[in-house]
Amino acid sequence: MIARRGGLTAIALALATAAGFPAQVAARPAEVASVRLDTRRIERAVSAMVAQDRTVGASVLVWQGGRERLFFVAGQSDRERGVPFTRDTLVQIFSMTKPVTGVALMQLWEQGRFRLDDPLALYLPQFANARVYLGDDAAGNPLTRPASRPILVRDVVRHTAGFVYGEGPGGLGRLIERVDHLSSDNTLAQLGDKLATIPLIDDPGRQWSYSAAVDVQALLVQTLSGQPFDEYVRDHIFLPLGMTDSAWKRSAADRARLARIYEAKDGELQPMAEAQWLEANFIGKPMVMGGSGIVSTIDDYMRFARMLLGKGSLDGVQVIKPQTLAVMTDDMLDPAITKRSFLPGKGALGFGVDFAVRTAPPQTPEENRGAVGEFFWDGMPSMLFWVDPVNDMAVVFATQKVPFDGTLHRDIRAAVYGRDYLGPPAR
Structure with a gap:
């Protein structure tokens, strides 16, 4: 349930209409109003999931x-x-776990230990000379070329380094399986060394690719702080x-x-x-x-x-x-x-x-x-x-x-906000 004061705004009405929402959803307050929690609605939603x-x-x-x-x-x-x-x-x-790691790394950033636009290899040299996966040769082995630019720390924190997680297409996927960088038998340092041997899925900065980049962040924390x-x-x-x-x-x-x-x-x-x-x-x-x-x-x-x-x-x-x-x-x-x-x-x-x-x-x-x-x-x-x-x-x-x-996330958010919630009006 949302506290409502005032009438429709043209911006809210246009937004709701363009998005295909029913007309009543556009009845947005003219001032910012906090969500009013319906605790029974939340309890019903969680009970229904079970x-x-x-x-x-x-x-x-x-x-x-x-x-x-x-x-x-x-x-x-x-x-x-x-x-x-x-x-x-x-x-x-x-x-x-990832946001916890991000906070740890950025504590070191605010201390001046690194810059976001520093090359990653400045601190983790194994990531120098990164190569990009192009496809496979006739034998099914990965073909690669040099990356267009170095991986930056900024790429590592926003998932644009070109790293992959536990799978990939064709010969890249088979290489990932052999390298097994995510095995729990590895140390964090071994994970980093193995990941550095795997070609990137794309040039750094080109696409958002969810990956083991946050494990590299952890390795940066360990390297820069000198502490496990x-x-x-x-x-x-x-x-x-x-x-x-x-x-x-x-x-x-x-x-x-x-x-x-x-x-x-x-x-x-x-x-x-x-x-x-x-x-x-x-x-x-x-x-x-x-x-x-x-x-x-x-x-x-x-x-x-x-x-x-x-x-x-x-x-x-x-x-x-x-x-x-x-x-x-x-x-x-x-x-x-x-x-x-x-x-x-x-x-x-x-x-x-x-x-x-x-x-x-x-x-x-x-x-x-x-x-x-x-x-x-x-x-x-x-x-x-x-x-x-x-x-x-x-x-x-x-x-x-x-x-x-x-779908569980969709339903818990709908229970907290109400199914028609669009947030505060644009200003």
């Missing part, structure tokens, strides 16, 4: 206006053992913020609180095999990734989100400067970067430093609800968080379902 077997368990935490507005939980963290999903359930956040990456994050982010339940490495005792990951297979949710479920968290493995691997609770991650909502500070502790966070949450993608992979499917977005950034109101009724200026990211087991400065709000949604289910 009741309809779309996920086994889920929780949502909403912070707005300087206080907790809602915590709600439904379902189970381990259906086979009858363990309920609770407030202190540990979840594997996967790619919601996970220890740096512990000392400079987790401990200052009081995130005592967040880490890459967990003890055997933590497994009892760790939610099971469920896979949608053959029309039902099946528990992921235990070895794979624990492997995903790298328990007992050397790898500490920048792009994945943190285990946390909904309350712990909300402390990170509240710090972001507080322009880099929480409870009197400054983790990052407001000016630095402003750089991170600005759209860094040049308009010429038109190849953006799956990013447009998440909404009218740009991309900053490890955050998607909303640059326009929702364009269609099907698009996720949100306000211009919000920034967010999500994680493979359908995890999600976002920070909405316009509405002075942060939301964390926790669940453990694969493959990634974007």
